[in-house]
């Protein structure tokens with residue numbers, strides 16, 4: 001019997017050459033008896049220059065180009081729709097070769113261009129406050145399909161992204177190998193050449209993968225969606241990760257701190273009457289005290305059909321000042337692009353609204 005989960009994996013059929021991880025490309029080239037530097041050249045064409053056809057890869061032999069083109073077509077996503085926010089944020093609806101669609105966001109600021117990219121089409125975890133989780137998982141994205149989101153943004157803004165965050169659709173740690181593969185292409189000199197510290201992965205807290213992430217050689221940044229340090233509240237908000245208790249999450253994050261020496265960002269979307277009460281603040285403070293972390297408080301963004309509304313701003317400020325008094329770093333993050341539904345948790349599969 002077919003395994004439905006496996007069908008949610010991208011393949012060479014859905015994604016052509018973009019299905020390969022950096023390691024996969026190296027293996028492919030060595031099977032073809034080609035030296036290592038050929039892989040670098042290929043990566044530079046695919047991701048450094050983001051060409052749309054093998055014909056442009058002029059330093060590879062015609063024979064190799066034809067061979068690759070036949071077996072592993074080079075697909076690039078179509079931009080189906082682009083929306084521009086009053087604050088300059090741009091949201092793109094992209095369609096891959098097999099018809100799968102995702103959204104990606106470009107966020108310009110003074111000296112930066114940050115891309116908020118998706119790692120899955122949809123998401124299986126169904127957090128109560130998130131638009132992406134509403135329709136479940138469509139499929140995982142291939143490494144090259146993830147990198148292509150940055151290329152689309154780079155192309156449209158006419159400049160290279162300086163930062164990238166896996167905070168679009170999907171749970172990156174349920175597509176671990178392909179997300180790490182994508183980050184390596186993005187980090188590579190011949191790829192997009194963005195420093196590992198400027199690449200952030202946000203997870204709802206898949207513990208085995210947090211451990212793996214702490215063992216990766218690159219200094220990627222980790223963000224964790226906490227949203228409540230009270231087990232019952234968190235279970236109600238994030239039912240998809242209830243098997244990983246807050247105690248175990250805390251232990252995992254502490255060993256991440258110890259193993260990497262790096263700080264963790266904790267995301268906390270403030271919801272009126274749900275996770276913004278005094279007992280919630282006390283629990284949050286206790287959770288953070290044991291960690292090397294930075295808390296981002298975000299007024300929850302509205303999503304269609306949601307019963308949640310953002311906490312009053314004074315309450316968010318109160319949380320911030322109490323955490324700071326307790327020696328915990330904390331910022332209030334105002335979402336960008338909410339007028340075009342491109343703020344955190346507002347991304348969905350929908351083609352028209």
Ligand code: SAH
Nearest residue numbers: 130167170171202203204225267301344345
């Ligand atoms: N699946 C990963 C990454 C994608 S979600 C994760 O959950 O961490 C990116 C961030 O947006 C997460 O911190 C998520 O909790 C947050 N988010 C989701 N819906 C939101 C909403 N309606 N308002 C504010 N933040 C939201």
Ligand code: SF4
Nearest residue numbers: 123126127130133170
């Ligand atoms: Fe998935 Fe993250 Fe949305 Fe939860 S918040 S449903 S984990 S994308």
